[in-house]
Amino acid sequence: MDLDNLFIQARNAAEFSYSPFSKFRVGAALLAEDGTVVTGTNVENRSFGLTICAERSAVVSAVTAGKKRFVALAIATPDSEIPVGPCGACRQVLSEFMEPGAPVRFGGSGPERVTTTIGELVPFDSLHDLAT
Numbered sequence: 854m855d856l857d858n859l860f861i862q863a864r865n866a867a868e869f870s871y872s873p874f875s876k877f878r879v880g881a882a883l884l885a886e887d888g889t890v891v892t893g894t895n896v897e898n899r900s901f902g903l904t905i906c907a908e909r910s911a912v913v914s915a916v917t918a919g920k921k922r923f924v925a926l927a928i929a930t931p932d933s934e935i936p937v938g939p940c941g942a943c944r945q946v947l948s949e950f951m952e953p954g955a956p957v958r959f960g961g962s963g964p965e966r967v968t969t970t971i972g973e974l975v976p977f978d979s980l981h982d983l984a985t
């Protein structure tokens with residue numbers, strides 16, 4: 854499973870987005886350590902603060918399916934031309950289940966892709982090792 858393939862799955866998941874308020878679709882695809890992929894999309898609400906991001910939606914689905922260790926992540930934001938990285942809340946939640954060196958790729962509708970790691974997205978994570 855390469856990151857390009859994972860990105861395609863994230864892009865596919867964005868098609869299921871429920872985002873009538875922002876009109877900003879997001880898809881996320883997590884590669885679990887057993888080789889399976891779990892996707893998520895953003896789910897908004899008319900009470901805006903209840904919105905669930907694509908990344909946390911994917912984490913919740915994966916944990917519900919019994920998967921707690923993720924080795925890679927891709928995020929697609931097709932309503933932005935340029936890549937849009939995960940919000941701070943999602944970075945924190947993702948870091949619970951990923952090693953700092955795990956790769957993360959994100960991109961929008963244009964050709965640019967950012968390829969980084971969860972450790973770069975959550976630097977100085979001194980509490981990381983409290984996670985099991």
Ligand SMILES: O=c1ccn([C@H]2C[C@H](O)[C@@H](CO)O2)c(=O)[nH]1
Binds near residue numbers: 895904906
């Ligand atoms: O990394 C991000 C950033 C935003 N959103 C969602 C929340 C909201 O539905 C919309 C606009 O912020 O995009 C995500 O799912 N992930």
Ligand SMILES: [Zn+2]
Binds near residue numbers: 908939940941943
């Ligand atoms: Zn988020």
